[in-house]
Amino acid sequence: MRIATRLASRATASSMVVAAALAVVGFQASGAAASATTAKASSVVTCTTANTKVTVTNVSRPINHLLLKATNTGTKPCYAYSAPFLRAGADAQAPLAWAEETIPQAVLTLEPGQSAYAGITTSSPDGEGGGNEKTLGVIFSDRNGHAVNKETTLKLPNGGVFFNSAATVTYWQINAADALAW
Incomplete structure (x- = not known):
């Protein structure tokens, strides 16, 4: 046993x-x-001016709008968080307001070579003051909505663009049509 x-x-x-x-x-x-x-x-990084090329173009429709394009030039995918901080003119005291109604359902992930777009409303009859600006400063934001990296300065088309207090920028969108729909 x-x-x-x-x-x-x-x-x-x-x-x-x-x-x-x-x-x-x-x-x-x-x-x-x-x-x-x-x-x-x-391995996915935040889109910044170091890994993303930014361009600004004039559009025929809608009036008083510009299109900002950010293309991932890095070797890793990057997140295009929120909206860019934009400074219209070298003497701008504050960034353009973000158009809150344009918040996408998810953060955009840009594979190398892919682009994101933001629409810029430069002025409106409702706006006050303003002036013709020759440059646009662009800074990307992080996941918390804070500025990251350094500013890149772009020359505005046509030798300058009129901005007033109604100027806004959309959140990053996956295509230009969505960015300009606001």
């Missing part, structure tokens, strides 16, 4: 050791999977 009990105890102990070893291996494997997921997620 003692031999049978001893064999059963050894079998139970062996099973427990094997189960514990498998649990440790499973835990390590899930940790490796989590590390791979984290590594993949961390």
